[in-house]
Amino acid sequence: MKFAKRLLLAIAVIYLLPALASAGLWAMREHPQGWRDARWSSSGTLPQADADGEAAVYVFSAMTGGFKGSIASHAWIVLKKPGATAYDRYDKVGWGTPIRRNGYAADAFWYSNTPRQVVAIHGAEAEKLIPKIEKAIADYPYGKPGGYRIYPGPNSNTFVAHVLRSVPELGVVLPPDAVGRDYLPNGAFYHVADD
16 A cells, blocks of 8 residues: 555656646746647747758657647758758648648747757768668658547657657657657657667
8 A cells, every 4th residue: 555655756756747847847838828829930940951951851849839838839841952051840730631741940939939949960971871761751651631649649759759759860869748759650669779
């Protein structure tokens, strides 16, 4: 019985208190009344794509809208091929064609929330990774209409996590608030990275 009480206390301290604190901080900030009132324009985080001729790979994450924005984020991938004058943004949404290409500016606010850079890779290394990333995007198993479920997934974070697992050279995982990042196809409980 003592063990069960300690386990419950540990769960409360590790999981519930941070979530409650995050929700409290969220409640004290101003938020758009709905998606139409939210900012979806460029945040100015990225330099102009034509500023240099280098290839680039970015992964961004921003908190979502509504109350779920107190604990959950939305992730996306940005690519720039060598010599390109524009970025290509790939993210998954829950309506229409799920995998969107350039549905928003590469560094856009997400529901008025500023994007956080998860990873940035430039130059020859980025150039080498772009074809692998594009293949992973094309191979995403839930890219058809109806292939979206907010929780536990597959969702926007499931999509980006799939790309990150498929291209381990990116060397990064999504932040802990990326709900759905651990959703695996076919009910799998674990993933062994390919080498």
